[in-house]
Amino acid sequence: MTLTVTTQAFANNTAIPKRYTGDGEDVSPPLSWTGIPNGTKELALIVDDPDAPSAEPWVHWVIYKIPGTSAGLPENIAKTAAPPQPAGTLQGKNSWGRIGYGGPAPPGGHGVHHYHFKLFALDAALNVGSGLEKTQLQDAMQSHIVAQGELIGTYQR
Numbered sequence: 001m002t003l004t005v006t007t008q009a010f011a012n013n014t015a016i017p018k019r020y021t022g023d024g025e026d027v028s029p030p031l032s033w034t035g036i037p038n039g040t041k042e043l044a045l046i047v048d049d050p051d052a053p054s055a056e057p058w059v060h061w062v063i064y065k066i067p068g069t070s071a072g073l074p075e076n077i078a079k080t081a082a083p084p085q086p087a088g089t090l091q092g093k094n095s096w097g098r099i100g101y102g103g104p105a106p107p108g109g110h111g112v113h114h115y116h117f118k119l120f121a122l123d124a125a126l127n128v129g130s131g132l133e134k135t136q137l138q139d140a141m142q143s144h145i146v147a148q149g150e151l152i153g154t155y156q157r
Contacts, residue, residue, distance in 0.1 A: 003035045003149030005119050009075075016115060016153035022105030023157070028061065032072035033119055037147050040068035040121040044141060046134055051113040052106065054095075059134045060115065061101045062092030065126060077101060081130035092132035099131065104155035112156045121147040 009029040010016055018024035036043070044064035052058035063077065066089050077083050079100030082090055094102045106113040122144040132140070 001035065001037055001121075001147035003033050003119050003121060003147050005031060005033045005117055005149045005151040007031050007117075007151060007153075010153050013152050014154065016104055016155045021103040021155055024103070026101070026103045027076040028073070028101035028103075029153075030073065030075040031117065031119075031151070033149065034071075035147065035149065036068065036071075036121055039123060040146065041125045042066060042068050042122045043070060044120045044122060044126075044137060045073070046118045046120075046137065047101070047115060048118075048134065049104065049106070049113050049115050051111070052095075053110065057116075059093075059095040060103065061094060062132060062134055062137055063089060063101075064092065064128070064132070064137055065090045068121070090128070090130040090132075092130065092134070092137060104153075106155065106157055108157040110156070112154050115153045115155065117151040117153070119149050119151075120145050 020029045043066040047061035048057035050057040124144045
């Protein structure tokens with residue numbers, strides 16, 4: 001099943017405004033989604049950049065335990081392990097080793113990078129704490145993903 005992920009900040013496959021990048025205010029964009037299957041217990045979001053000059057995609061955000069009834073995330077989620085909204089949500093570490101969102105900041109002159117906002121609907125509540133890295137979250141979600149969707153934004157310096 002496919003989820004639809006959108007933002008009022010930019011259209012799919014278009015440039016992410018500077019406000020949401022490492023060159024701007026570095027705040028997370030507001031996100032909305034539709035198509036959450038009945039029975040979804042939790043949602044998880046991973047944002048990464050497969051165009052990064054690294055062995056693995058560069059991870060910009062790991063956020064999970066989002067209530068299954070949630071229709072989106074507000075702009076500027078606090079960069080804390082357990083942000084106040086949405087209640088119960090936890091955040092993990094990005095590739096900089098920090099908790100929370102880290103906006104696009106590709107190497108200068110490296111061309112257009114694509115930032116994949118991947119949303120997962122889960123049929124079970126994950127029994128995990130804050131601070132997970134992308135691979136740890138993926139391991140915890142394994143066999144619990146009932147739907148997923150993706151929004152792609154671009155950015156270059």
